[in-house]
Amino acid sequence: MIKQKKVAAANSAATSLGQDAWQRLCQNRMAQIGGSIFILISLLCLIGPFFVSNTYDATNLAYGAQAPSAEHWFGTDDLGRDVFIRTLLGGRISIGVGFAATVVALLIGVPYGAIAGYAGGRTEALSMRFVDAIYALPFTIIVILLTTWLGRSIVLLFLAIGAVEWLTMARIVRGQSKALRKQTYVEAAMINGVPHHRILLRHILPNMLGPIIVYTTLTIPAVILLESILSFVGLGVQPPMSSWGILINEGAMKMDIYPWLLIFPALFFSLTIFALNFIGDGLRDALDPKES
Amino acid sequence: MFNHIARRLLHALPTLWLVATLTFILLRLAPGGPFDSEKQVHPTVRAQIEAHYGLDQPIYRQYLRFIGNLLQGDLGPSYKYEGWNVQEIIAQSAPVSLELGALALVVAIVVGMPLGVLASLRHHRPAESILMGIAMLGICLPAFVLGPLLLLVFSSSLDWFNPLGWNYPSDRVLPAFTLGLFYAAYIARLARSGMLDVMQHEYIRTARAKGLKESVIVCRHTLRTALYPVVAYIGPAVAGLISGSFVVETIFFIPGLGQFFVNSAFNRDYSMVVGTALFYALLIILFNLLVDIIQMWMNPRTRND
Numbered sequence: 001m002i003k004q005k006k007v008a009a010a011n012s013a014a015t016s017l018g019q020d021a022w023q024r025l026c027q028n029r030m031a032q033i034g035g036s037i038f039i040l041i042s043l044l045c046l047i048g049p050f051f052v053s054n055t056y057d058a059t060n061l062a063y064g065a066q067a068p069s070a071e072h073w074f075g076t077d078d079l080g081r082d083v084f085i086r087t088l089l090g091g092r093i094s095i096g097v098g099f100a101a102t103v104v105a106l107l108i109g110v111p112y113g114a115i116a117g118y119a120g121g122r123t124e125a126l127s128m129r130f131v132d133a134i135y136a137l138p139f140t141i142i143v144i145l146l147t148t149w150l151g152r153s154i155v156l157l158f159l160a161i162g163a164v165e166w167l168t169m170a171r172i173v174r175g176q177s178k179a180l181r182k183q184t185y186v187e188a189a190m191i192n193g194v195p196h197h198r199i200l201l202r203h204i205l206p207n208m209l210g211p212i213i214v215y216t217t218l219t220i221p222a223v224i225l226l227e228s229i230l231s232f233v234g235l236g237v238q239p240p241m242s243s244w245g246i247l248i249n250e251g252a253m254k255m256d257i258y259p260w261l262l263i264f265p266a267l268f269f270s271l272t273i274f275a276l277n278f279i280g281d282g283l284r285d286a287l288d289p290k291e292s
Numbered sequence: 293m294f295n296h297i298a299r300r301l302l303h304a305l306p307t308l309w310l311v312a313t314l315t316f317i318l319l320r321l322a323p324g325g326p327f328d329s330e331k332q333v334h335p336t337v338r339a340q341i342e343a344h345y346g347l348d349q350p351i352y353r354q355y356l357r358f359i360g361n362l363l364q365g366d367l368g369p370s371y372k373y374e375g376w377n378v379q380e381i382i383a384q385s386a387p388v389s390l391e392l393g394a395l396a397l398v399v400a401i402v403v404g405m406p407l408g409v410l411a412s413l414r415h416h417r418p419a420e421s422i423l424m425g426i427a428m429l430g431i432c433l434p435a436f437v438l439g440p441l442l443l444l445v446f447s448s449s450l451d452w453f454n455p456l457g458w459n460y461p462s463d464r465v466l467p468a469f470t471l472g473l474f475y476a477a478y479i480a481r482l483a484r485s486g487m488l489d490v491m492q493h494e495y496i497r498t499a500r501a502k503g504l505k506e507s508v509i510v511c512r513h514t515l516r517t518a519l520y521p522v523v524a525y526i527g528p529a530v531a532g533l534i535s536g537s538f539v540v541e542t543i544f545f546i547p548g549l550g551q552f553f554v555n556s557a558f559n560r561d562y563s564m565v566v567g568t569a570l571f572y573a574l575l576i577i578l579f580n581l582l583v584d585i586i587q588m589w590m591n592p593r594t595r596n597d
Contacts, residue, residue: 129306262440
């Protein structure tokens, strides 16, 4: 810890905050392990399916459920479908929804929070009151309400999840923007007659990047978890498409006889959540301005 | 203090109104009515059904009627469970969910607190890493992974518990642990960091200097302050327990409100979904208020405001 600080102090004269943060991140072992696990799983899910000869929907009823073997690494389900490829494709959807919904949350939350905090006064009070009111309900309930309305297609699913996850983003960004607005350089820009949107883009936004990045990494596992909960209870991704939530649900129903149907998707899912949380924590420590 | 409570209650009203209005708008705009899934119904019959539920009225009339009924505690008839009012279904199934939630909260505190306190007392020793490793594991295992795993071990293999149902006291054990262990892990982390924080204070050193036994220091001095962040966490935890109950009730086939909520979302049972969401909102607001009051009572500095 002390050594870490010394290194950081010695370099702080010559390096930018970004380089500094990167260095700190590289020294955080848990974040490194998390990062490696996540990159490995993502690559596996993204590229893996191209190299596996089994297809996800090829059923072989005569073959039935088989325990893991050299041909089917994770075994097959009772319809004879390969569990390995299904886990990878499920991961594609789960991670994909995680990223897509997070982008939606970013696109709504950041402008909303930044403008609310920057505007101040009644605009801020009203817009944040609205956020607080929705915030009173757990996200799962709101997303279930939204999916009742929107239907259960995958695009609508990540829109619905993004439509609630932006709330936290807006709250965090608004606090930052409110604090930055009072900085002298922002006041100087205002006096010089710089238009508001330029101030927001040039002065406010770049200075909030740290918290935004940290919160974005923490939103992704939250979204993956939410999607899996919904898919698990049957309100999320619909079969024959699979996501980890669906696979775990199917596995849970047959775990007495075919435990591998549950174990492999659950393992992939838990490792991903675990890894992403460590990356987020590591980034938070690395980007904390108090450290530099 | 009473002023504070009254103010918080007043703040809750616009929230409830907004939740009610938003859910009303969302569900009335929903494509496909509640009777869509039924087979071809004669238009006259259909019109009669819609008139019965007030769906033929202009939307603002429906809204006013909805809010008016709400104020009298009437959530209207369920669209799918014929002959039942939403508040009757809630009254029947909510106690089951509340019992499950309360037990899970007990598990969370009874497991989590000692784990965290013990870890803090073994700071920088292997025991701490092991205990916190267990806590981390709990955080990475959401209910829908943990539940099936617990069933696999304790029900299928060891045959200690029934795999499903809500009939005997022993049926409560696995669901309560499934729902509660995540929060136990979280509470353990909070309790540990809270304890470590407090132990650096001067008054703990004074207590040590006076020669007090370690057990007395922990019970009398540190625990009380270290509990503060844990109590603050109970508010958000309750919101999480509600979402968790959807999953746990599905896994263990528990006839609670969570199952009804998920099923009614599936069936597009408008009034049921709105009613349940409102009920949840009310529950969470009340719980946050309760936590607020406990915190005020715990912290003498805010007691006399």
